[in-house]
Amino acid sequence: MASEIQVLKFGGTSVKSIGRIEHVAGIIAECARTQKVIVVVSAMGDTTDYLIKLAKGCSATPDKRELDALLSTGEQMSISLLAIRLRDIGVAARSLTGGQVGIFTESIHTNARIVDIRKEALAKHLEDNDVLVVAGFQGVTPDGDITTLGRGGSDTTAVALAAAVNAAGCDIYTDVDGIFTTDPNLVNNASLLRTVSYGEVLEMARLGAKVLHPRAVELARQYGVKLRVRNTFKPEDKGTLIVGGDMEIFRAISSVAVDKDQAAVAIMDVPDQPGIAGKVTGALAKRNIGIDMIVQSFHPSTDHNSITFTVQSDALDETVAVLNEIKDALGARVVQVDGDCAKVSLIGAGLVEQPDIPSRMFTTLGENKINIKMISTSEMKISCIVSRAAADQAARLIHEAFELHLLQKENAAKV
């Protein structure tokens, strides 16, 4: 397909009222003057939460297939309203549900992955219309059942469509200016990053910076989709461009992220045998529970291990239930839970080359009497679990210690 196609994605706050839909239609109309445009939208404002509340009113554990059918109406509402507005201002727009555009997924309800996009159908629709307004977050199984893509679903839809049509770019419009060195609500001199690498933004996303969902970023990296995060309410600003090669990165550290939805679970006194960690993660994976940090410690005096790991808070109850089921088979004695957890992370493509960075981070926290419960590092990030009450302060201290507020100046000079 021709590469003069632009993908624009608007989140729920960008379309939460008729007034905002009108505003967004203006941005799209401007873009459509020179390019074919595929627009991906989320449900209006709090619609999804409202629908979930209705479902919970009908059942404590709503059937997942039916929940998907219900939730998908949220996006169907916003695409048709936006298309109505676009046509009203003279733009040849057409709304398409996930099924209509041919976004095929697995049959895993509420958390399906995209398997295929019917490119020919998409090409035909693009030929017939200037703007396609596609429902984010949803797809269909080959049997025609409606599925939803789970968290970050609309970003993923946008990137997948951009990849399918080999789009010139994929702009993710949101209610912030772009990607910052940390949450600007937390640190008032946080710096806006003009460019950031897939790898860095992936770490940020995984670590709880709610800018872009990791699924979407991974997909963008895989297909080389040029992603840009920008502000719906400042369409003249360019926001943050997520660039390809990590080689372009000139910063050791790019950001500090906080994730307060963490819980730690420990299985104590497991015999020191190979395969225990695999059994634990395997049992959890069967229930679709992903674990995050995992620390295994050996107590030589007892020949026993303890395995501690973190999960998202909302998966805590199910995690504990799974562990209690397999506890005896593992020969473990106790399952301990620490619900008071937050993860504070330092992210940067150059971390690996500067070994003093971890110690500066830990020292900063220690000097300020913030207790570190767990530590986990990778090539591009250092994460510490602290108590939830200390998380914001920890992030501020680290942001200050590494002088991240100066990054904006640096950006301005170099870009």
Added chain:
Amino acid sequence: MASEIQVLKFGGTSVKSIGRIEHVAGIIAECARTQKVIVVVSAMGDTTDYLIKLAKGCSATPDKRELDALLSTGEQMSISLLAIRLRDIGVAARSLTGGQVGIFTESIHTNARIVDIRKEALAKHLEDNDVLVVAGFQGVTPDGDITTLGRGGSDTTAVALAAAVNAAGCDIYTDVDGIFTTDPNLVNNASLLRTVSYGEVLEMARLGAKVLHPRAVELARQYGVKLRVRNTFKPEDKGTLIVGGDMEIFRAISSVAVDKDQAAVAIMDVPDQPGIAGKVTGALAKRNIGIDMIVQSFHPSTDHNSITFTVQSDALDETVAVLNEIKDALGARVVQVDGDCAKVSLIGAGLVEQPDIPSRMFTTLGENKINIKMISTSEMKISCIVSRAAADQAARLIHEAFELHLLQKENAAKV
């Protein structure tokens, strides 16, 4: 297909809240104990009106394709919520949109007619589930565009599905006890009819008794679908059964109907030439405006006719616009409008055999100083146009004059 399938249809007021959805699920579960069940539901309460309001916020004249995509979400919400509730109470239910069940329609948006129902898909779904919860009011075109069926759409969906699966019966659940001799809000001793013929109910529906839409009744008659109108909130009551043969009818008169959404339009001084009425109705039909009563009167002294007819009030403006366009071509001089119209009708399969009935009706109105503006009769009804303010009184007087309040006793004796 086996004939032990029952179709149940619930209107918007029957599913307007979670509490009502729970109640309705109970009725369905009871029915599903002995039969396969297809449930057709409308959108919850005022959802459709709310969606139309949103659309009007985006455009004074919303694109019809997009409006259909928007409106169809209302039913999709109610089917998935009802299926969630049914599964919660242990009923093997599955929701299906018009597209998923294979209800194919014309490509006429906002007012499509059903062309075909994919019976094999329906049979497969019925094999796999005990209860199918199908979205009323909607279908898809062969291209996959979502359509809506217009007024009475959900009743039509229910009857069409009943015909497709050769159902044992089709119960239309609503918020009244069944079909009455007239509107019980108007005449407090109105009688509930235990049985009524397709023909009678068709006349009632056409004449503004908002019980069942004529499209649905016509379809039921065509395919011999056994229709029953019953009260969602008195599920133990049997309501009104609409029976096949008019030969079974033992009543001359069955009901009085009032329709206050009428307007009369007159084209004055049209030359007395063949084909004028055809041209007028043809021009209106092109805009999808149906006319109701039509009276043509000849004035020999001038060699000119005047044609007077009634339309639904909401079509009045467009009707006048059309007439003004064609006025000169017809050689007509004036278009007159009378917006203060209501239609009061007497309905009964035996009317034709009792010629005294019309005169008794007109005399009743005359004696009570109610002016009759127009009269129209058919084999099964006599309609009078009166001023809107007189309509309710006219209906009460006629109901009393023909002693329709005694019909319930008669029903009880004979059924």
